[in-house]
Amino acid sequence: MDHAARPFRSVLYIPGSKGRALEKAQSLPADAIIFDLEDAVAVSEKARARALLVQALMASDYGRRARIVRINGLETPWGHEDLAALRGMAIEGVLLPKVNAPGDIAALAELLPDLPLWAMIETPRGVLASAAIAAHPRMAGLVLGTNDLAKELGASFRADRLPLLASLQHCLLAARSHGLVCLDGVYNAFMDEAGLRNECAQGRDMGFDGKTLIHPAQLATANQVFAPSEEEINLARRQMDAHAAAEAEGQGVAVVDGRIVENLHIVTARQILSRAALIAEMENE
Template sequence: MALMRSVLYIPGSKARALDKAASLPCDAIIFDLEDAVAPGEKVAARDLLAQMLSEVDYGPRLRLVRVNGAGTEWGAADVAAFADHPGVDGILLPKVNGPADLDLPGEKPLWAMMETPLAMLNAGAIAAHPRLAGLVMGTNDLLKDLGARFRPDRAGLATGLGLCLLAARAHGKLAVDGVYNAFKDLAGLEAECIQGRDLGFDGKTLIHPDQLEVANRIFAPSEAEVDLARRQIAAFEEAATRGEGVAVLDGKIVENLHIVTARATLDKARAIAGMT
């Protein structure tokens, strides 16, 4: 299974950061040619990133390139540079407003930055696009466009987060939560990771390596959850041998829907073990 607990943004213009990323304990990397790169460095960053992705072994990490928008002078060339690049697993498109924005040449999986009000209203159609692999929340831009204020409970983002999660799950796509800007505030990051995990996100986008431990831990099954999953499966299978459709464990009913979740929990735990 694709692990997306920790998705780290790396500037595409910084050779040292691009090299260091190969040794960081993140599940995925977004190599950023958009917000993290100044206009005067865009072309050089594109060339540097293409070279680094050919030369550096990033191991099992998912490698996404966030290109510049289609309306910019760099967008089309960015897409062309990485559409068939063997070191790239997918292209992340900014400011996706509707499914037509995903109609691009090539066969590389596409990811959509969900960061505008129009994207929220079109989330279902975007998630249904056949080339789309996942949605990435752009919560900073969404807050700005909504005129909402940041709150620890993210009340202003609740509708957008929910719409994107519903769309992703309806169409079997991945969904990654937005960044937490105060990268030194690990307690605040942990609280937001817990919220995102409990909502249903697969992981969180991050802006600093110091945030990796928190995201990896929160979005991984705990030992208690793994133990419960194993016991649920065992209890359900034992009940099935008796011709019963449900089991009882710790005073609670265990049905087939719980077994689906339990097996997913064990699959995720095995995938994490494989990464380490």
């Protein structure tokens, strides 16, 4: 899978037990939705949430939003029933929580032969095994569970996320080495727009495709930060034009704003323009 094939700027968790939220999600400006049957659903609500979610997925129109379902772990009393309910569903993937080793994904693949697989990386073991996890041929993406990871590491909260940076980068390397989507963890203070914007910018600069979110109020910020800016789009176009002109004159390189433009820069420029076009198409529907 090409991680740039579709936007994943904003990926909103929606509890499977919340009927109104499932309905409202059809109109939210999210690039993707993670329908959650795990952490966001109380034990007493597991069966009802599963049935409610299946009904919503079958009856509702979520448009071009990618639909991913986070199931309960296969070692729990609910994981296998979640899988049984999802077989044959027209969704973009199943997200397995707390993936610690490639064998966890292999077990899921055997039980679910017809859907793309996603892995939550939220433990030290998962981070260290992320390259092997990402190598499974059915894998579509990695999702960072930074709250659980910070707890497991004993890390302190810092606005710069310095204690987590090695883990985040390790998982990005794993995802990119296999062409997978890689999604940053949640920002818990959902009313703190400035803090969210800073963390989105950090994730974007590191290379994440987008950010997982816990509240619709966070969508606009993530969508803006993870989209190509007007300055980036303008620069990409000028690089393309300059490179084409240089080639027409038999030159190997071009110069834009005092910087050399080579083939590798043109690859990036094309990706930026393609991503911007996809986003514009989605937002104009």
